[in-house]
Amino acid sequence: MFGLGPHGGFIVASYAAAVLIVGGLILRAVLDHRAQKTALARLEERGARRRSDRARDGRP
Amino acid sequence: MWRYANPTVFLGIAARLIPILSVLAAGLAVVGLWIVFFVAPADYQQGQTVKIMYIHVPAAWLAMGCYSVMALSAIGTLVWRHPLADVSNKAAAPLGAAFTALCLLTGSLWGKPMWGTWWVWDARLTSVLVLFLMYCGVIALWNAIEDPTRAGRSVAILTLVGFVNIPIVKFSVDWWNTLHQPARVIRLDGPTIDPSMLWPLLIMAAAATLLFVALHLAGMRNEILRRRVRTLGLLAASQDEAPGLAVAEGTR
Numbered sequence: 001m002f003g004l005g006p007h008g009g010f011i012v013a014s015y016a017a018a019v020l021i022v023g024g025l026i027l028r029a030v031l032d033h034r035a036q037k038t039a040l041a042r043l044e045e046r047g048a049r050r051r052s053d054r055a056r057d058g059r060p
Numbered sequence: 061m062w063r064y065a066n067p068t069v070f071l072g073i074a075a076r077l078i079p080i081l082s083v084l085a086a087g088l089a090v091v092g093l094w095i096v097f098f099v100a101p102a103d104y105q106q107g108q109t110v111k112i113m114y115i116h117v118p119a120a121w122l123a124m125g126c127y128s129v130m131a132l133s134a135i136g137t138l139v140w141r142h143p144l145a146d147v148s149n150k151a152a153a154p155l156g157a158a159f160t161a162l163c164l165l166t167g168s169l170w171g172k173p174m175w176g177t178w179w180v181w182d183a184r185l186t187s188v189l190v191l192f193l194m195y196c197g198v199i200a201l202w203n204a205i206e207d208p209t210r211a212g213r214s215v216a217i218l219t220l221v222g223f224v225n226i227p228i229v230k231f232s233v234d235w236w237n238t239l240h241q242p243a244r245v246i247r248l249d250g251p252t253i254d255p256s257m258l259w260p261l262l263i264m265a266a267a268a269t270l271l272f273v274a275l276h277l278a279g280m281r282n283e284i285l286r287r288r289v290r291t292l293g294l295l296a297a298s299q300d301e302a303p304g305l306a307v308a309e310g311t312r
Contacts, residue, residue, distance in 0.1 A: 003108075004108045004111070005102070005107045005108040005109065006107075006173075007107070007108065007109045007173040008108070010109060010112065010169045010170065010172060010173050011108060011111050011112055014111075014112045014115060014116070014165075014169045014170070015115065017162060017165050017169075018119075018162060018166070021158050021159075021161065021162045022271065024158070025154075025155065025158055025275055026275070028154075029275055029278040029282065032279075032282045032286075033278065033281065033282050033285070036282055036285035036286050036288075036289055037285065039289045040285060040288060040289050040292065043289060043292040043293060043296060044292070046296055047296075047299075048292040048293075048295050048296040048299070049292075
């Protein structure tokens with residue numbers, strides 16, 4: 001298979017597994033980051049701020 | 061170390077490092093794969109099947125390396141109570157599980173054509189399976205306890221208990237007779253693998269390591285944000301009940 005010898009299927013399957021697993025990890029990190037940023041923005045829109053943020057803004 | 065204990069400082073550093081590490085990892089992976097498929101020779105015994113080594117071995121190194129990072133994080137949680145130590149542990153566990161799964165999967169795909177079997181219960185393969193189960197246990201424990209501080213301490217103890225398996229994985233091929241070949245790269249007397257295969261292996265390992273560091277930083281960043289969401293959610297709920305309450309800044 002593709003000049004990979006008689007065991008080409010095993011080689012292709014190994015690299016496909018690597019692509020799937022690494023791709024899944026990257027996708028998970030990106031989607032999780034987006035979800036947390038959205039949730040944080042939604043809470044801040046509702047007026048929830050951390051004490052340090054309120055102190056920085058000069059609000060009680 | 062304590063300078064970086066502030067989650068806000070850490071988030072700034074992570075935001076700068078993640079893109080740089082990702083680009084470096086991708087660049088090294090492209091170079092490594094090009095050498096693997098167009099330059100590196102076939103093995104005199106295994107033929108082209110040796111190409112599986114270039115992902116199997118880095119995955120195996122990262123499987124052990126990631127658990128070592130988690131063990132250091134566990135010490136940071138229990139001894140120094142570093143605020144980012146349990147964040148590091150939680151972010152590393154799924155990465156370690158994924159790289160261990162990749163190691164087991166590619167090892168099986170390598171074993172079938174070379175050994176004639178997908179799996180044997182020998183010391184190396186079994187200890188790596190135990191490592192994978194340890195990762196699953198750590199992830200399960202993180203999800204079982206809602207309070208991150210309590211979960212962090214319990215997970216830290218479990219992580220340190222499980223660390224005893226790491227030297228067993230590493231030295232299993234020396235201590236017992238196994239079907240798995242002995243170490244060829246990380247040896248006291250130096251690598252015994254031919255340089256034409258060693259270099260692409262080291263390049264692929266460097267790419268995988270940089271990818272791991274980038275994903276670990278990204279995971280830590282996400283966990284810090286998750287804890288802020290949790291804190292602000294609690295604050296919003298408490299303000300609904302008693303206006304004026306505030307929650308101190310922190311990772312939790």
